[in-house]
Amino acid sequence: MSDETNLDSVVDAPPARRGGGPFALAANALAAIGTVWIFxxxxxxxxxxxxxxxxxxxxxGVAEVCARSVVAIVFLQIASAVLAGRMTRADFLIRPVSRRFPGLTRVMEALFALAGVAVYVAILLAAWPDTAEAWRSGEYFGVQGVFTIPTLPFRAIIVIGAGFAALAYLIAAAASLLRDRTLPA
Incomplete structure (x- = not known):
């Protein structure tokens, strides 16, 4: 029973939850902004x-702003969720492996995190040209003469959020691989 609890703690412990630090503080600040935005x-x-x-x-303009806001809020909160270990994962696969091969579990978590890095870097690279164009052209959405709002803030949040998410996943990958190799007592 105690061995199962110890192994579960290896699997359940968020790989990147190591105190604060400036990056975690910034990620949590972005998440807090997203929470206030929801309210x-x-x-x-x-x-x-x-x-x-x-x-x-x-x-x-409520429908237009809210539609764009949902995406922006998600990107504001992703990095904090990654650092806190709250992203969805396949426990049905990880738990059985962790009971027999804790080291393999760390490698699997690191590979998942590196896949996250790749996904968010791809999002950042895909969103950057549109963000730069919105900056140059003063792009807006809405109906001119009725309601318009610049797209730049929404596009910039996606770029910033994707960058933070990629860094958070990179931290999670490193933390998974560097996690203490001994089980807690």
């Missing part, structure tokens, strides 16, 4: 629904 978005949606139903006066 504000909920208030605006409620105000829009109330305005529509009670006063026949909707708030212009």
């Amino acid at each position: 504000l978005m909920m208030l605006v949606i409620v105000a829009d629904v109330a305005g529509r139903n009670l006063f026949d006066a909707p708030i212009t």
Whole structure:
């Protein structure tokens, strides 16, 4: 029983959860901004629904801003989730392997994290040209004369969030490989 608990602690422990540090502080600050953004978005949606139903006066642009906001919020919160070990993973595969081969588990976690690095670097590289173009051209979305908002902040958040996520996964990969090789007592 105690061996199972010790092995479970190897599998369950987030590989990158090692105190704070400036990067973790920045990632958590981005996540906090995303959380506040969710709250504000909920208030605006409620105000829009109330305005529509009670006063026949909707708030212009709520649907457009909220649609873009969901993506931005996800990218603000990804790095913090990675560092805290809260990203989804295949426990059905990792747990049986960890019971027999804890070292292999660390390698599997590192490979998963390196795949995460590759995915978020690819997202960053794919999003960068559109972000640069939005900067140069003053691109906006919405209907001119009715409601418009610049796309640059939303595009920049995707680039920044993808960069932070890639670095967080890189930290997680290193932490997985460098994790103490002995089981806790």
